[in-house]
Amino acid sequence: MAVQKRVVSIFFIQLVLLAVSGLNRVDGAGLRTGYYDESCPDAETIALKTIRKAISKDVTLAAALLRLHFHDCFVRGCEASVLLNATKEGDAEKDGFLNLSLRGFDVIDDVKSAIEKSCPGVVSCADILALAARDAVQLTGGLFWKVETGRRDGRISLSKEIDVNLPFSNFNITQLKQNFASKGLTKKDLVVLSGAHTIGSASCFTINTRLYNFTGRSDTDPALDPTFASELKKKCKPGGILPVFELDQGSSTISDAHFYKAVRQNRGLLISDAALLDDHVTRAYVKRQSTSATAGANFGRDFGKSMEKMGRIGVLTGNKGEIRQRCALVN
Ligand code: HEM
Incomplete structure (x- = not known):
């Protein structure tokens, strides 16, 4: 009986471990399309308009925006850590070697400012990155997908985490x-x-x-x-x-x-x-x-x-993280 109980509890612990180990991957619980339908109904339209304007002036920004979302998601998950500035504790992701050629930060800031005017403190920078990637692709070729939203922003960004998470271009x-x-x-x-x-x-x-x-x-x-x-x-x-x-x-x-x-x-x-x-x-x-x-x-x-x-990798949802006021700074 005691052995049986032990086997059952080990099985239970294994199940819990399995569930927890999956959390930082492509879980996405808490995300859904139309997350801002009530809290900020114009968020996606404002984002699209701002991005269209930027891309119409410089079409190469489309690629930059698409890449930003990828580099965000692969390091700590899609929680906008790629946008944070260095702090006195050290360099941020954007200072890491593989990220030195990232561009488009100012476009994300413009989208954030425009959205903040309509609904302050509601839309995360992480969601703006996901929307911008989709809009960039749509505006350069018409490929479209519905973006799940509901991500919240992280508070940590460390350049030392870049090399162990992003793929190198000489990878086999x-x-x-x-x-x-x-x-x-x-x-x-x-x-x-x-x-x-x-x-x-x-x-x-x-x-x-x-x-x-x-x-x-x-x-x-x-x-x-x-x-x-x-x-x-x-x-x-x-x-x-x-x-x-x-x-x-x-x-x-x-x-x-x-x-x-x-x-x-x-x-x-x-x-x-x-x-x-x-x-x-x-x-x-x-x-x-x-x-x-x-x-x-x-x-x-x-x-x-x-x-x-x-876009579901390692997302922060519910009461985790925060909605940053400015994308380059934690609140
Ligand atoms: C499969 C592994 C990948 C590797 C090794 C890789 C590596 C690179 C490298 C080395 C560059 C050029 C950087 C430079 O010379 O300035 C680049 C550019 C780019 N990457 Fe990737 N990448 C990968 C996957 C992805 C993914 C998954 C996305 C997006 C979903 C992406 C989007 C882009 C875009 C759009 C550019 C052009 C950026 C621009 O013109 O500003 N890449 N990538």
Whole structure:
């Protein structure tokens, strides 16, 4: 009897541990679409209007906004820690090396100020990041998904947490899969969300090793199309930092499935993009999205689903966290 009781209680403890270990991943409890329908009915319209204005002046901001949400969610969850400034305790996420090329903070601040005028203290910066990512994609290509809201903002941002949470551009497929799995995301999410590289750019600095010192022997990554590599080398010199290059050559201001065509032709800019050809699931997806008969099929739907999943990582809801007054500062 005593043994039976012990077995039951161990089983119970295991169940609780399992539930708790899942909490910081893609749980999303407490989020729903239309969360602000009553408390701030114009929030989404105000966000869209502000973002449209910003993107109409500088289309490259769309990519910047999409990337901000990703970098937010992968470090401490989608709770706007990426927006916080350094404190006297130390550097913040935005000061970390992998985040130095993030842009679009001022657009998020503009959205926040505009929303605060209508409904002060109601809409979180974390939700604004999620809405901005969706609006950026919608405004550059028409892909649309309903964004779940109800996130609250965190109070901690540490630059030292960047490297252990964000994927590096020289990650191979195993490292990429591990990194995504650690956030509760699948291989399918990996290949679909990498499709975000349909817009935006990467710097000469980012691709320098791939072009000039791939294995430490002054070589170029053989997985990169040689003609493309020579074109890049004309503008990107050894040790160079600029210029920037389109992640999806010839289509970097339009959100569509064209990126997969580039990857299939070995013209994906990043090592991590090319790595999508090294796993059978991700390769099959790249192939399907780049074959003329099936190209683009369901990409919009897939992308929306994976973005929704990413947007649930480690969220703070209910009475956790706070609604920041200004996105760069805790209250
Ligand atoms: C799969 C792993 C990923 C890696 C290793 C990666 C890495 C990078 C790197 C190195 C850059 C260029 C940075 C620079 O040179 O300035 C970049 C740009 C970008 N990334 Fe990713 N990324 C990944 C996934 C994602 C995801 C999941 C999203 C969004 C859902 C995303 C959105 C973007 C966008 C939009 C840009 C262009 C930014 C701009 O033009 O300002 N990336 N990424």
